[in-house]
Amino acid sequence: MGNGSWKISRSRGRAHLPLTVVAVLAIFLVLLGKAQSSLFDRARTGVIDWMQPALEASRTPMETMGRWMGSIGNIFWVYQENLKLKEENARLKQWHNTAQVLTERLKRYQLLLNAVPDPALSSVVARVIGRANHPFLQTMILDAGKSHGAKPGQAVVDQRGMIGRVYLTGEHTSWVILLTDLNSRIPVSIEPNTDQAIMSGDNSPMPLIETLARGVELKPDSQVVTSGDGDILPAGIPIGVIVKDGSHYRVALFADQTTAQDVEIVDFKQKPEHPPSVGQQELPVTAAGLAPAAPQPQAATSQVMPVPPPVYKPPLPPGQKPAVVPQQGPANAPVNNAEPGDQ
């Protein structure tokens, strides 16, 4: 095992880069990565797409070995584990029935109130083929990419709750930044008062609750869900429960990021919300019984012509020429509604 038993070579050859040059190159690379963090994203996704078969091939024996190693200790606890699972199963069945009743009741209430239904969610099931468990980095690689509909920003969940977000997608693979990662920031809502906060990872197993409104006191075991702010993530995805940590609050996650093997990438298609058009009668001035203000002269308001809203023009029947509408704009404004043959 000792290194002293071998003769060592002192020659490094002539055609190799000297150490100083490589060191300068490494420093340059760090600075370049800092300045352009997305510069190597394409290379990264390309390498992972290329390595996908190797990662999947290495997954099976490692999974078998991990399961085998884990089962050695479990053999001694099978009986107790079985009893515990039976008890837990009975309790979960009760909760399942309660959840079904409450879901039906919620649907009835929504119908009665003409409530806006939740946006439709679709999901892609993916397998974890890589997991970076390093001191300052916690990411996953999934075997679903652009070709499967995965996009950056989508939430990744398992059966228990949210795990992280997709932040980079290749053709066949995706990178997921876990909730515990230092760079993770998620807008959350804390029940039952729907207190809004930001949950940020700090590489510890329990992310930190930040930017909570002043004076808000949270109760331990309050459930934390996604708030849906910013229309990036769907609202209501379960994340974990509140745990008091000194003067801070942390979140004990439902999902176990280290054992999750099959996950869902949630595709959230929130339609952009536009404000309703305001009619003349709905203006506050009109509603107050006053006459609406007269439009000001064009020259006094601004020199910039307002862009007219797009108007839908139905297709003309064959042979009919469009009517020429006199333009209100400047004299040099082009008139585009005449056919080329008319000129």
Add this chain to the structure above:
Amino acid sequence: MERLGGFGSNRVASNVIPVLFGLLGVVITNVPISAFGSWIPAPMYALMPVYYWCLVRPDLMTPGWAFLIGFIHDIVSGEPPGLWAASFVATYAIIDKQRDAFAGLSGFGAILGFATATLVACSAHYVIFSLYHWHLMPVTGSIKEFAVTSILYIPVVVVLAYMHRRFVGPLRSEF
């Protein structure tokens, strides 16, 4: 620059073995299953062949290769580019400077030698990462990574030594 042992005429194949083991270490470090769970970080398998062949065959494990293995480690693990590359180069520089001291170690001393190299790599990574994010990181993860990498060097070095004897071999000029 002829070498003994190995494939004989297939010099290229034996020359790439150190680098291939470095790349294999990168892949194994980033496989999805961890026997230790999340409590202990993945060991730096890629550093082991870099250290080993940097001592016994620096002509095959050059600073450029160490840089490349570190860079691929960055790419595969998802870290900002250059962090592990710079850490590996810094470690290589230390090993290169103290090659006589490191190469003279045997038995438990050899493990301590690798532990020293690992400490350099982990410290360099910690410092560069903290500077990169301008935020002082907790040291617990780095200490665990250092410990688990140093311990796992014991079984891995047996494999590396076998591969070296069987396929790579020392330089003829040294005899």
